[in-house]
Amino acid sequence: MSFRERTAWAMGFMLILTGGFYLKLVMSDGLSPSSAAFPFVIGVMVFSIAAQIVLAAMSPREASSPVDERERLVIEKAANFASYVLATGVVVGLGIFMIAENGMQLFHIALISLILGKIAEYGAQIFLLRTRV
Amino acid sequence: MGKQPPITNRVRELREAHGQLSQAALGEAVGVTRHTIIAIEQNRYSPSLETGFRIARVFNVGLEDVFGWAGD
Numbered sequence: 186m187s188f189r190e191r192t193a194w195a196m197g198f199m200l201i202l203t204g205g206f207y208l209k210l211v212m213s214d215g216l217s218p219s220s221a222a223f224p225f226v227i228g229v230m231v232f233s234i235a236a237q238i239v240l241a242a243m244s245p246r247e248a249s250s251p252v253d254e255r256e257r258l259v260i261e262k263a264a265n266f267a268s269y270v271l272a273t274g275v276v277v278g279l280g281i282f283m284i285a286e287n288g289m290q291l292f293h294i295a296l297i298s299l300i301l302g303k304i305a306e307y308g309a310q311i312f313l314l315r316t317r318v
Numbered sequence: 319m320g321k322q323p324p325i326t327n328r329v330r331e332l333r334e335a336h337g338q339l340s341q342a343a344l345g346e347a348v349g350v351t352r353h354t355i356i357a358i359e360q361n362r363y364s365p366s367l368e369t370g371f372r373i374a375r376v377f378n379v380g381l382e383d384v385f386g387w388a389g390d
Contacts, residue, residue, distance in 0.1 A: 187353040253350040255363050314353075317323070317362040 188240065188247035189256050190314045195236040197307035203228040204300040211293055218292040225296075259313040267306035274298020323364050324389025330359045332377045332384060339376075348372035 186194075203225055210221040241248035252260065278294030281287075333339045341359075342352040348369055357363035358373075365373070374384045 187351060189353075247351070250351070253354050254366050254369060255350065255354040255357060318357070 187314065188244050189252070189259070190311055191240055191243075192237075193307040193310040193314070195240060196233065197304055197311070199229070199232040199236060200300055200304050200307070203232060204297070204304070207296070207300070218289055218296075221293075222296065255318055256314075258318050259310055262313055262318070263306045263309035266309045267302045270305040271298050271302035274301060323361060324387055325364045326361070326386040326388045327358060328384055328386075329355070329373060332379070333359075336377060344373070344376060347376050 206228060207221055207225040210216045210224065214221075275295060275298055278291050278298065281294065282291040329344075333341070333344055340352075341355040345352045345355045349372065350365070350369060354363060354365075358365055370381055370385055374381045377384065
């Protein structure tokens, strides 16, 4: 498994865990956007830095090398796919806002769309790295 | 993704003919990762023209000795 794929797995899992934590704070504990987003952002930062350090220590040579032409193509295609997930979430959120006029709900939907978009991006990277680009 | 590409290649064959040149060494010589060389050999990725020329130069052959067209 390449360094890029390991990174995508790690970041994808990290976002599933922290995103799940955010959902728990919002849905079970009923926290406001600022109260729920703060621990989520801190969690993402800590886990991301820790994952990058561990992955770089496991394969320092690959970690320091720039992305090559195939990896760049994979990253671009995955980002393009993720943009549709994010856009769909934002449009759904805006539609719900027009009906419910609940700004807090719009914030949650936008943030969850962002999380889902990033998860989709890493998932697409893994898929494209394993199949034909 | 999907159907096989019309571009074929003899990278693995040439690599083995050149003293078992490793995928990592070839990748380093042409500026791509070992995994990209694997993808090229397995026909999962068609390299750019520049990388194609770089691969051909490593083996001291012409571009068409490395890559072929299997389409219509």
